[in-house]
Structures are given as structure tokens and as C-alpha cells.
Amino acid sequence: MNPQPSDHPGADTPGLDPAQLGVGDMDAETFRRHGHAVIEWIADYLDRVDDLPVRSRVTPGTVRGQLPAAPPEAPEPFEAAMADLDRVLLPGITHWNHPSFHGYFAISGSAPGILGEALIAALNVNGMLWRTSPSATELEEVVLDWLRQLLGMSEGWQGLLTDGASTSTMLALAGARERTDLDVRQRGLAGRSDLPLLRVYTSEQAHSSVEKAAIALGLGRDGVRTIGVDDAFRMRPKELAAAIEEDVRFGYRPIAIVATVGTTATTSVDPLPAIADVRDAAVAELGHPIWLHVDGAYGAALAACEEHRHILDGIERADSLVSNPHK
């Protein structure tokens, strides 16, 4: 038997939309009405965001203190939830969409992106396999191929979308770890006496995601050796070569180098061709692969401009690249 609205807690709440009382979702008409209100709210917000303080001025606990400590027994009308958004949540927002927000990177919440997010939510796509949503897989492939072309990279490159550069770098280093003959995917790292110490190299200006990836992948912070930079904050290839040589003498196994195209702090660009030379020489010497990953999260998209394409010189010798074009 279908539950009737009156069976539900909150049925007597004044102003409650009966459509919100069932076990299911809103009916299409209610959704349309509330949806229009949300779009109006967003449009007004984007229009007035520069009148709001860039950084939230609330003190710790202010937002939490205005929310119920226990889950509410009854639902609230949509209008009340929107009023809470203005009254409780908005003061606790740091406005990354503010034109004067210069704390980290420029905004990624473009108007087309916001509308796209709404459509994505409506479609509720799960793109884990082609057949779980062919359009998701094929659109992803096409969009990434457009990006490849924009960056002037050769046809052999393929890619995937992730939730961010940190995840991408972790996946790249998982690939590097897998490319060894150590069978970590199957046997793991813990408790094995047959493993050498594994080492990843990156510059002292690299993003913290490299270290985080090493932690998550079981290589540990000690598994990352940082290489010094020159007076333009670029990795020193000679220092890299010396570090690899020294590590090998002490029994480490180099498995990956992460070069950065556009470092977070200064936008410096590591010399990819010289780093690839060091990698190739080490591979020839050691007889096992060393993965070259390029963190272009911040800078790589600049290569879409013909006159800046040189920042990716040497990319064809790399094994992987991450780019966050919205940055």
C-alpha cells in the first residue's frame, strides 16, 4: 500500500508541499517550480558575488551552531531550505567565484559548467563501463582527444577524466609502480622481503600531491626524493642524475620521475627534454623502466596557444601528463 502524505511526520507542517511528503521524489511540476527558483538564486548570486566579502567572516562553529544537532524528524518546505541557504550557509562561504579571489586558482565554476552539472545530476550517469553509459565513455574519449589536439600532442595519447590532478598523479604513479616487475598489484607491498626500496623523484617545488600519492601507494614519504631547483625554480637535471646514481648505489630502485610544467608557487617549467635524457640514460644503465610523469595541472593548458606550445617540448618522451584546463 502506498503511504499517504498524512502518514508521514511533518504532514501537518504549514506550508509543506504535499509532493515532498511521499517516500518518492518531487513530481515534475514541483520540481520545475523549485528548479526555476534555484536557477534564479544562482543567477542573482553570480550577479552580486562581487558585493560579498571574498573570505567568509564567520567564526569557527557559527554555521554548525545554527544547524540541528540531530537529524530532523520532519522535512521542511523548499522555501525554508532556501532561506537557510541565505541565512545560515551563505555567510560561511568563502567566495571562490569572487572576481577578487586570488587565494589559490581562478574560478572553475563557470556558468556553462553550473548548467552542465545540473544536467549531469539529472542523468545520474555511471560511466564505469561503455555499456553502463555509452555516451559518457564516448564523450570522454572525444573531449580528451580534443584536449590532446589543442595541446599539440601526437595521436598515440589517450586519457581519462578524474576528479582532480592529485588523483591523476596518484594513478600515474600507480602505473609506474605497476610497470616494475614487482607484481605489487597482486601481491601488495606489506611484509615482502624481496622488494627493494622504491624511489620517485620530483623537484622541491612540486605540488604536495606527489608526496600524497606516494603515501597512498605505500611508497611512503621516504619514497620521494626531492631535487633542487635553479634560480628560475626549475628542476636541475644534473642533480637528478646524481640523485639517481647515489640511490642506486645504496640499493634504491628508481621507478618514476615527476616533472612539473607550471609549478604551483611560481609557474616554473621543469626542462622536460633534459629530464627525459636523464631518465633514458638511467634506464639504459639499469635495464628497468622509469616512468616519466608530467604534472601540467596548472601550466599545460597554456600549450593550447601556439606561441606557448614550447612549454610542452619533450612531452612525447613522457609516459603520462595531467592537465587541469580550468586552472
Ligand SMILES: Cc1ncc(COP(=O)(O)O)c(C=O)c1O
Ligand atoms: C602543479 C599542481 N599539481 C597538482 C595540483 C593538485 O590539483 P587538484 O586540486 O586538481 O588535485 C595543483 C593544484 O593546485 C597544482 O598546482
